[in-house]
Amino acid sequence: MNIKIKWLRDQLKTQNLQGMIVSNPVNIKYLTGIEAEGILLITLKENIFITDGRYVESVNTILTIDDEILVNDKKNLSKDDYAGFFMFCENVGFEENFVTYANYKEYLQTFRVNLMETENIIEGQRTIKEEKEIKYIQKACEITDKCFEFLKGFIKIGMTEKEIAFEIEKFYKTNGADDIAFDPIVASGHNSSMPHAVPGVRRIKDGDIILIDMGCKYKGYCSDMTRMIFVNHMEDEYKEAYSICLRNNENAEREIRDGKNMKTIAQNSNNDLKENGYVALHSLGHGVGLDIHEEPFFGIIYDQPLKENMVLTVEPGVYNAGQFGIRIEDTVLVTKMGMERLTKTPKDPTIIHCNDFKK
């Protein structure tokens, strides 16, 4: 049987659950590779994917006999079929953080079984990446490094943030990525002081600071990186803040290894910012995988150990409200003894030399 489903089945058993209804399409893709509308039933005897006529053929193409997943077209299922799926099951899990209240009631009526919350059991499983998943994230990070290299030559004085953001999207889509992983942030000058700035019509000027936060998807898996670009020269006011942020980022990365408590690392990072006169406006990082933000959430409220083969971001930021902000972010892989940076763009200040942009 598909090893991810086998693992899930073992987990369900320890929670006294005899089955599970998986509804979140990201979790279904994770467990089975299937990208189609439908739900996955883990029953006592079988694994069943219920979908509709549009998808039956394509789903059967990607499954192998080893997956042991039966595909059912819902138009062939009767009320009794539904009521029979979880026969002899006392408790069946569902995804309480994904399923709407209306769907929950519908599941109760359809499957006639006792539904139990599963507390993100699959999201927990997803935190530890297997080899193939790491390869896909590596590839997404590699394309992101290339995109940054491209931007260094592309950005010109007079361009708007929007134009640069658009070019990032175009680069990704024409250089092997499936898609962007999130709307890129291009925040220049004082806009960089807002952690979640939206690219606007501000034009790049000589001496500007530009924050670029971007990532793409490769075979569904995401990358995430933030770097700062300085136009023609780096103004003195940015230098101290940059070195505070960089040192913080590097210290945090140095602390990462299998078994180390996440809260401790995040607390150390926050304390360091505080000692330097800054407040942490957001958490230190987050897991990256099929979702751009996923478990584990890397902050002071996540009192859990890091584990080998987790992939997460390290992204401390220093922000001077209304003036400018600096953030340096990598996607990293947790290893037995430390970590491996998957985004490999150098972290020294990037100063580009460019002239006016004439349309």
Next chain:
Amino acid sequence: MNIKIKWLRDQLKTQNLQGMIVSNPVNIKYLTGIEAEGILLITLKENIFITDGRYVESVNTILTIDDEILVNDKKNLSKDDYAGFFMFCENVGFEENFVTYANYKEYLQTFRVNLMETENIIEGQRTIKEEKEIKYIQKACEITDKCFEFLKGFIKIGMTEKEIAFEIEKFYKTNGADDIAFDPIVASGHNSSMPHAVPGVRRIKDGDIILIDMGCKYKGYCSDMTRMIFVNHMEDEYKEAYSICLRNNENAEREIRDGKNMKTIAQNSNNDLKENGYVALHSLGHGVGLDIHEEPFFGIIYDQPLKENMVLTVEPGVYNAGQFGIRIEDTVLVTKMGMERLTKTPKDPTIIHCNDFKK
């Protein structure tokens, strides 16, 4: 008070609800104009938007005193504050089709009140557009017409579907739209036979048929249009199917007016397709507004009358599996006596004259 909230309050009263928790951000934007994370409480005495520190300032900027909406930063609210919001309320509505089961349970604990399903009450309210909303949709349709005009000159033999789709997105983003309303469909040759084709690497050839389904957003409101493009000439095999589809589209549009039953119109359209040897693979259309697909759903299962100032699509399609498909789609406004087409691109077959595309 804000007239949309006033209307909602009247509706709640008729359902014996003394308040409502609005969680769906699209519904919050519809009722208040607010675009920020948070929830809107309609309580006995007040309207309250609960958000966090990041948004308090920007939300207060867009609200006027006439809105009568109090903005609360959640960090200033105690458990007792939450429990007090719906004091003296017997039943309070919530959005069962949006709220997850986990959130539902959290609401129960936080607000300590009896929660009742509201059966898409706000989505129903959103079906009838007011003047300002119609203007925004008109503008989104106008940009879409311009985009089609642009494409007629842009498409060249040798381009891929993806390249054309990308250019549609770029046109929208640089010609006054906020964004695309959905990923554009560009389906050429046999790809056009799949109603939900994804633009791929197939290159445009002489004599090709190209299905283009696209729309943008203007101030949050969507447009939606499908047209066919024929490259250099229209092959005979397409002519009959095109005229069947066009006649079906025009007949359906002719039937539209305030009070007319939607199921009847959709049934007539399906019957006409059947008489011509085709099967309706999808419904005749859907409402368009802040969401690209919203109520009313215009098909044979929607046994409801059209109402003045609804905005919906009319999009019959004829599909020859594995060969080609033709769909003609407008966004239209329902009027007292008929309808007004908001997408105004002509519906005769569009034949473009173009040569090879040299990079």
